């Protein structure tokens with residue numbers, strides 16, 4: 001049975017990938033931050049799903065997760081890693097608190113690299129595959145999506161360099177670039193943006209009035225054009241199983257709703 005670790009498997013795209021891959025016969029290690037999310041996933045799924053506590057910004061949980069997989073795989077390698085966990089920080093770059101910008105980079109870039117480093121010994125053993133969940137925002141950006149795009153552009157550079165570095169070891173690295181998928185990420189992002197906007201001086205809010213108005217409507221507008229996470233899950237399966245998977249897979253397209 002082929003094995004896969006998926007980070008950020010509690011909700012959205014990661015959860016869908018976990019359910020679909022388990023149904024397709026994979027041994028799924030589902031990275032979650034809370035044990036209850038792991039239990040919910042196990043009850044919702046069929047097949048082999050093992051929850052693994054994993055916060056991509058926490059070296060301790062990453063190390064413990066790596067040890068757990070080493071034990072559970074009993075000498076075998078890990079066939080696939082799906083670096084999916086992510087958050088979205090949105091707002092005018094002029095006023096983004098730098099701590100929030102850093103958190104965006106820490107979760108979406110440094111965290112992905114930290115997980116990749118920790119699991120590479122197991123992946124090397126299986127000559128496995130690594131998938132990075134980028135975004136259409138990893139090749140194009142839009143007003144107020146600067147922090148998120150910065151993280152996904154950086155993630156693409158990390159993935160592209162890794163692809164070349166790991167090719168001699170027989171390890172494939174792919175990027176998935178979803179447009180707008182119907183998940184909770186947009187509502188979570190709206191909560192973050194409200195914090196950023198509330199902290200902006202009144203005069204600045206007037207300067208960015210049009211963009212902030214569009215940002216406020218973003219979750220509702222995205223809901224109208226977004227596609228289901230199943231589409232992204234299919235792309236992940238292609239990246240994990242196709243003999244010659246696409247190196248960058250664009251899934252749907254982002255509606256140009258912020259301009």
Ligand code: NDP
Pocket residue numbers: 007008009010011012013014032033034054055056057084085086087107111133134135136177178179180181182183184185186188
């Ligand atoms: P969700 O918000 O539904 O899922 C995000 C997942 O990441 C959750 O499981 C969340 O866990 C987890 N996560 C957040 N922070 C951390 C952390 N520090 N450590 C470990 N896990 C963490 O969003 P999506 O499913 O939409 O997003 C999944 C990926 O897809 C992200 O990388 C996102 O950028 C990308 N993407 C999404 C698009 C979309 O339109 N939805 C479009 C393009 C790309 P918890 O529940 O504990 O917070």
